[in-house]
Amino acid sequence: MGICKSQAIPVGKDELETRNVEKKPIQEQHKIEEKKNDENEAALKIQSTIRGKKAKQEFEKQKEELLLDKPQDWTEYTQEFIEPKLPAYFKDKVNYIPTNKNRSLPPYLEPDGTIYKGQWNKGELNGFGQMLKPDGTYLKGLWKGNIFSEGGVLYPNGEFFIGNTQYGERCFTNGIIYQGEADYGIPHGKGQEIYPDGTKSNVQYNWGKKVQKDIKQNLQ
Structure with missing residues (x-):
């Protein structure tokens, strides 16, 4: 079916x-x-x-x-930080740059009128920076633990120092250059003076005051 x-x-x-x-x-x-x-x-x-x-x-x-x-006792400086006119030799020798391990901050003003623009680390001046003091002294270089350790110092009278805390060059307005031991920019210890006429002499300074000088020797 x-x-x-x-x-x-x-x-x-x-x-x-x-x-x-x-x-x-x-x-x-x-x-x-x-x-x-x-x-x-x-x-x-x-x-x-x-x-x-x-x-x-x-x-x-x-x-x-x-x-x-950030610094505790400083206040932020609201005006522009102006670098003074620098001698050519100063500009050529003092050419540091900011370090990587420290913090760059805007300019700060210390209670005594000091202005600092540069790097800080845990409230202290550390690394590259520029400082302008109330009397017109200008510092540019490296700081460590709030202490200026290396760089250049331009004084209000036009003289300047380039070096570190123990050794460097002090360039006087009369054209004489001191090279030797120093204490934070002040000639202190043994060194040598170089004169505009090409002669030089061994000297000894005591806190910026010359206390001993040998007979000039011609560089030629």
């Missing part, structure tokens, strides 16, 4: 089970993918939160370090 067209084609039990088995892995795969997506989104949120916390911590750290570097 033939099967009527209006009747559904009978499906065997084995075939139904096969179809259900084929559908089940697809549904489970979708669930697995959805779960992975949810897990990825959660992980991204956690990472974003961690990055946000780290950025905030880094900002707070930098803010704290900045506050530590």
Whole structure:
């Protein structure tokens, strides 16, 4: 007897089970993918939160370090720091640049009227800087622990010193150049004077005052 067209084609039990088995892995795969997506989104949120916390911590750290570097007894100088006109020899020899380990800040004014523009470290003058004192003395070079350690000093009378805390050159307005031992820009100890006419002599200074001089010797 033939099967009527209006009747559904009978499906065997084995075939139904096969179809259900084929559908089940697809549904489970979708669930697995959805779960992975949810897990990825959660992980991204956690990472974003961690990055946000780290950025905030880094900002707070930098803010704290900045506050530590700023001088306590100085006030920010609101006017422009103007470097005085420097002798050519001074400009050629004193050509330091800021160091990487110290913080550069805008000009600051000390209670006594001293203006300093340069680098600081934990509230102290450290690194490269320029200083203008109330009497007109100008310093340019390197500081360490609030002490000027190396560079050039231009005095109000036009004389200048180039060197460090123990040795350097003092150039006088009369054209004589002293080279030798010094104490923070002041000739102090043994050295040599070079004169405009090309002669030189061994000398000894005591806190800027000449106490001994040998006979001049011609450089030629």
